[in-house]
Amino acid sequence: MEEDTDTVYVAVGKNLEKTRQLLHWATHNFSGKNICLLHIHQPLTDTNLSGYEPKDTEINAFQECGNQTVLELLDQYILSLVPAGVQANKLLIEMDDIEKGIAKAIAQHNIRWLVMGAAPDGYKLGKLATQESEKAVLVRKQAFLSCNIWFICKGNLICTRVYSNHSSDIETAPALLVFNSNTEAKQSEKIKSESIPGALKYIDSDDVEEIQSVSSQRSLNSKWSFNSVMDRSKLRDFLFHEDGKDEREQAIKINGTLEKMVTDATSLKQKGNEEVLKRREVENSAIEDETLESRCAKEISRRKEIEEKLAREKQEVQKMKNQQDEIMCELKKVQDQNSELKNQISESQCSATELEDKIISAVDLLISFKEKRDKLRIEYANAVREVKILRRVGEADTAFSYQVEFPAFSFMEINEATHDFDPSWKIGEGRYGSVYKGLLCNMHVAIKMLPSYGCQSQSAFQYQVELLSRVRHPNLLTLIGSCAESRSLVYEYLNNGSLKSYLACKDKNPLPWQIRISIATDICSALIFLHSSEPCIIHGNLKPSKVLLDANFVAKLSDLGIPCLVQQNVDSADTSTISNNPNESLAYVDPESLVTGKFTPESDVYSFGVILLQLLTGRPLSGLVRDMKCALEKDNLKAVLDFSAGEWPLYQTKQLAYLALRCCEKTWLKRPDLASEIWSVLEPFKATCIDTPPHLTTKKLCRAPSHFVCPIVQEVMEDPYIAADGFTYEAEAIRGWLNTGHDTSPMTNLKLEHTNLVPNYALHNAIQEWQQQ
Numbered sequence: 183m184e185e186d187t188d189t190v191y192v193a194v195g196k197n198l199e200k201t202r203q204l205l206h207w208a209t210h211n212f213s214g215k216n217i218c219l220l221h222i223h224q225p226l227t228d229t230n231l232s233g234y235e236p237k238d239t240e241i242n243a244f245q246e247c248g249n250q251t252v253l254e255l256l257d258q259y260i261l262s263l264v265p266a267g268v269q270a271n272k273l274l275i276e277m278d279d280i281e282k283g284i285a286k287a288i289a290q291h292n293i294r295w296l297v298m299g300a301a302p303d304g305y306k307l308g309k310l311a312t313q314e315s316e317k318a319v320l321v322r323k324q325a326f327l328s329c330n331i332w333f334i335c336k337g338n339l340i341c342t343r344v345y346s347n348h349s350s351d352i353e354t355a356p357a358l359l360v361f362n363s364n365t366e367a368k369q370s371e372k373i374k375s376e377s378i379p380g381a382l383k384y385i386d387s388d389d390v391e392e393i394q395s396v397s398s399q400r401s402l403n404s405k406w407s408f409n410s411v412m413d414r415s416k417l418r419d420f421l422f423h424e425d426g427k428d429e430r431e432q433a434i435k436i437n438g439t440l441e442k443m444v445t446d447a448t449s450l451k452q453k454g455n456e457e458v459l460k461r462r463e464v465e466n467s468a469i470e471d472e473t474l475e476s477r478c479a480k481e482i483s484r485r486k487e488i489e490e491k492l493a494r495e496k497q498e499v500q501k502m503k504n505q506q507d508e509i510m511c512e513l514k515k516v517q518d519q520n521s522e523l524k525n526q527i528s529e530s531q532c533s534a535t536e537l538e539d540k541i542i543s544a545v546d547l548l549i550s551f552k553e554k555r556d557k558l559r560i561e562y563a564n565a566v567r568e569v570k571i572l573r574r575v576g577e578a579d580t581a582f583s584y585q586v587e588f589p590a591f592s593f594m595e596i597n598e599a600t601h602d603f604d605p606s607w608k609i610g611e612g613r614y615g616s617v618y619k620g621l622l623c624n625m626h627v628a629i630k631m632l633p634s635y636g637c638q639s640q641s642a643f644q645y646q647v648e649l650l651s652r653v654r655h656p657n658l659l660t661l662i663g664s665c666a667e668s669r670s671l672v673y674e675y676l677n678n679g680s681l682k683s684y685l686a687c688k689d690k691n692p693l694p695w696q697i698r699i700s701i702a703t704d705i706c707s708a709l710i711f712l713h714s715s716e717p718c719i720i721h722g723n724l725k726p727s728k729v730l731l732d733a734n735f736v737a738k739l740s741d742l743g744i745p746c747l748v749q750q751n752v753d754s755a756d757t758s759t760i761s762n763n764p765n766e767s768l769a770y771v772d773p774e775s776l777v778t779g780k781f782t783p784e785s786d787v788y789s790f791g792v793i794l795l796q797l798l799t800g801r802p803l804s805g806l807v808r809d810m811k812c813a814l815e816k817d818n819l820k821a822v823l824d825f826s827a828g829e830w831p832l833y834q835t836k837q838l839a840y841l842a843l844r845c846c847e848k849t850w851l852k853r854p855d856l857a858s859e860i861w862s863v864l865e866p867f868k869a870t871c872i873d874t875p876p877h878l879t880t881k882k883l884c885r886a887p888s889h890f891v892c893p894i895v896q897e898v899m900e901d902p903y904i905a906a907d908g909f910t911y912e913a914e915a916i917r918g919w920l921n922t923g924h925d926t927s928p929m930t931n932l933k934l935e936h937t938n939l940v941p942n943y944a945l946h947n948a949i950q951e952w953q954q955q
């Protein structure tokens with residue numbers, strides 16, 4: 183094998199600090215050389231363990247662990263050199279004996295340079311020869327030829343030894359250990375030892391412990407012992423084969439010394455054993471520590487991994503939380519929108535309901551406008567007729583000789599219409615005569631037969647009647663003809679009779695408050711018209727029996743001007759006797775008029791007040807004013823109101839009640855004005871009736887639309903037909919009208935272009951639908 187002159191071998195142990203110092207010295211002094219760490223590993227054997235006999239498996243495990251630990255340690259040493267820019271190799275020799283191991287390494291690897299700790303290696307290496315075979319010695323000797331060894335202690339060179347061929351005698355000349363605490367002397371001896379290979383080895387007191395430890399370990403390993411160094415038999419030979427006495431004494435002395443040394447060696451051996459045990463414990467604990475460290479490191483890395491994983495999980499959770507928050511926000515927004523939409527829907531529903539109500543009221547308004555339109559048409563027709571009459575009157579030479587178109591019926595016609603004044607056709611009787619229902623020109627009429635007494639001529643009567651017939655108002659009973667011969671007056675027939683009959687049987691057939699207000703408004707309207715006429719017309723006999731109701735419960739005042747026709751022939755005494763119920767009639771008469779005998783517009787206001795109180799309370803006349811006063815004073819209007827009429831709107835009703843009381847004031851000056859005070863309350867009150875239509879229990883009380891009513895017979899049509907004038911009539915009525923020779927319109931009195939009739943199916947269906955409601 184060639185000499186490796188480029189590699190410096192450093193013999194390292196397990197002591198970190200000392201190894202560090204060795205390596206530092208080696209790298210510092212052999213820069214540029216390759217470094218190789220040499221470690222002699224002592225495997226565990228049964229001879230290492232005094233007294234303890236471990237199992238093979240335990241030994242194997244321990245050895246494995248030890249090998250691994252040593253390799254790791256060497257790696258650590260190599261790593262510690264890396265910062266200094268030194269790359270090192272390792273050489274591990276397994277040997278029970280360190281010296282043998284080193285020798286083996288030097289021999290096998292032809293080591294040229296070796297740095298090692300300051301131990302008496304010269305001795306160790308010399309001792310080696312006694313243990314080896316002849317052949318091995320030769321090899322070793324060859325190997326030692328060029329090996330230079332540097333002994334280092336605490337980073338300082340203690341000595342160097344160079345082994346050459348001639349130094350083979352070192353095997354037989356054991357080296358001596360010299361302990362010297364004097365550093366200077368040590369240094370000087372160092373220099374000496376460098377020049378004399380295999381001579382002295384100086385170790386300072388700090389190394390004593392290590393040396394002891396090493397020596398005791400050697401003792402334990404049974405590879406080195408004092409007994410083997412100094413053979414007792416040889417000594418004895420030496421002592422007793424000498425002939426001199428002095429020598430014997432000296433020998434005895436030496437023997438004593440040796441005995442003492444043996445004792446010391448024994449105790450040293452024991453100490454060494456203990457030390458070895460301690461060391462093993464330390465090594466074991468170190469191994470455990472290292473195992474623990476590696477576990478710890480693994481644990482730490484695992485922990486780190488888990489922490490990283492946890493951090494990732496946390497991030498995920500946070501992300502999910504954020505997403506959840508976003509979703510919750512979205513959800514809240516959607517919920518808000520939902521509630522907003524719900525509010526909008528409910529608002530829309532409310533406004534839809536309002537609109538529906540408005541449509542209904544608009545329809546009602548339309549119907550009322552149509553009614554008004556129809557009335558105006560009738561008024562227009564009447565006006566046209568009156569104009570014609572007036573023209574003819576103007577053309578006449580004398581007041582009584584002119585021919586007018588005002589229908590004048592013969593007695594025969596009246597007789598025929600009343601079926602010879604059949605009592606079953608009689609509908610009432612008052613102080614001015616009997617009233618019959620009749621059928622004239624296919625039209626239902628009411629014929630009032632005035633008393634025949636008096637000296638008024640027929641023409642004067644006719645003239646008077648014609649004057650009366652000119653007074654026309656929707657709320658005045660229309661005078662449609664007369665019979666001077668029989669002194670009878672022909673009126674339109676109103677099939678709902680008088681207000682009196684409704685008040686009399688209010689429990690049976692109560693009028694709703696809406697119709698009562700409408701009736702009061704109609705009366706007020708008629709009175710305003712009469713009082714504002716020129717000259718002023720006073721009814722003078724206003725009471726419920728004079729308030730007649732048509733098919734639509736439109737109130738019309740009857741008997742206007744009758745007293746004028748009969749007044750001059752009937753005194754007051756007679757009048758009272760003729761009257762059906764004088765006390766009752768007197769209740770409506772203005773007290774002032776009773777005293778003075780004169781009637782004024784305020785007299786009508788008084789009568790109207792009493793009727794109003796009756797409409798509100800439905801009570802009998804006696805104590806009526808007193809009861810209402812009392813109720814209003816106690817602010818307890820409900821106590822006197824007639825609730826068979828329904829739920830009165832209290833505020834407006836109270837207003838009306840106060841007005842009614844004022845109308846009934848005994849002094850006419852205290853009574854309210856019809857136009858400015860009463861009408862202003864009644865008209866808006868009537869308007870509210872449209873908004874709250876009455877809940878009618880019978881069809882009879884239900885006001886039919888005016889266009890459902892035939893203008894001739896004043897009844898809801900069953901078979902409506904359109905005539906040439908554009909108006910619709912009940913088929914039977916219009917045919918009767920035309921069959922009796924009329925070629926004019928019953929409504930306009932104008933000549934009809936033709937007499938053809940066309941069925942009005944649309945109206946027929948509408949009437950049927952209304953009737954089925």
Ligand SMILES: Nc1ncnc2c1ncn2[C@@H]1O[C@H](COP(=O)(O)OP(=O)(O)OP(=O)(O)O)[C@@H](O)[C@H]1O
Pocket residue numbers: 609610611612613614615616617628659673674675676677679680682727728730740741760761762767
């Ligand atoms: N045009 C008419 N249509 C329907 N019924 C009528 C008509 N005219 C009168 N009547 C009925 O005839 C009844 C008699 O009326 P009339 O005016 O002759 O007497 P009165 O008013 O009862 O009493 P008085 O005239 O003595 O005060 C009325 O109550 C009413 O029911």
